[in-house]
Amino acid sequence: MFKYILITVLSVCLVTQAQANKEGNAFKAVDKFFLAISEVNHKDMKSLVTKKFVLLEHGEVWSIKDLIKVVNENDYVRDNYFSIINMKDHGSIVTVNYWNKATFSNDNYNESVIWLESVIVEKKKGKWRLSQMHSTRLPPGKVPKDVVFTKQEK
Numbered sequence: 001m002f003k004y005i006l007i008t009v010l011s012v013c014l015v016t017q018a019q020a021n022k023e024g025n026a027f028k029a030v031d032k033f034f035l036a037i038s039e040v041n042h043k044d045m046k047s048l049v050t051k052k053f054v055l056l057e058h059g060e061v062w063s064i065k066d067l068i069k070v071v072n073e074n075d076y077v078r079d080n081y082f083s084i085i086n087m088k089d090h091g092s093i094v095t096v097n098y099w100n101k102a103t104f105s106n107d108n109y110n111e112s113v114i115w116l117e118s119v120i121v122e123k124k125k126g127k128w129r130l131s132q133m134h135s136t137r138l139p140p141g142k143v144p145k146d147v148v149f150t151k152q153e154k
Contacts, residue, residue: 026094026121027087029128031152034100038078038154042068049130050122056134076104081149092123093131099147100135114138 029048036044046064055062083099100115120132 026123026128027084027096029121029130030096030098030119031082033130034080034102034152035154037071038080038102038152040071040073042071045071050124053130054132056132058135058137075106076109077106079103079105080152082152083147083149094121094128095119096121099143099149101143101149114143 033045033048036042036048045068049064053064055064055067057067079102081101081103083101085097085099087094087096095118097118100117101112103110103112105111115135115137117133117135119130119134121128122131123129
């Protein structure tokens with residue numbers, strides 16, 4: 001009897017761990033995408049999305065080409081911070097809801113912008129890619145007090 005209980009507990013633990021790893025790997029695609037934006041790396045941005053990628057950006061519908069048009073070389077350093085609300089595994093698709101904060105700074109300027117975002121990440125040919133993102137920019141000072149951001153590692 002104990003043997004069967006132990007096997008069941010171990011099986012549940014392994015399935016839970018596998019799901020957490022899958023979700024974590026899916027979010028790595030999101031993380032890499034924002035790193036590519038920070039580095040103004042258009043090639044990596046394109047490689048991290050599906051061919052039919054769509055971004056719903058603050059009331060507008062954008063393609064990856066539209067996003068690339070606004071991600072240009074500048075004299076600002078962009079640092080990214082995330083706070084994951086939740087993730088859900090749907091097989092070859094993972095949905096992620098999260099807070100996103102970017103700080104833009106140089107010697108004379110420092111500003112933080114915060115978005116509430118959701119993303120659909122699909123596994124295509126063994127690689128996680130963003131297929132859809134929804135992004136709502138928050139007005140300054142409107143971030144819920146209980147959100148804790150983690151700085152993106154570069």
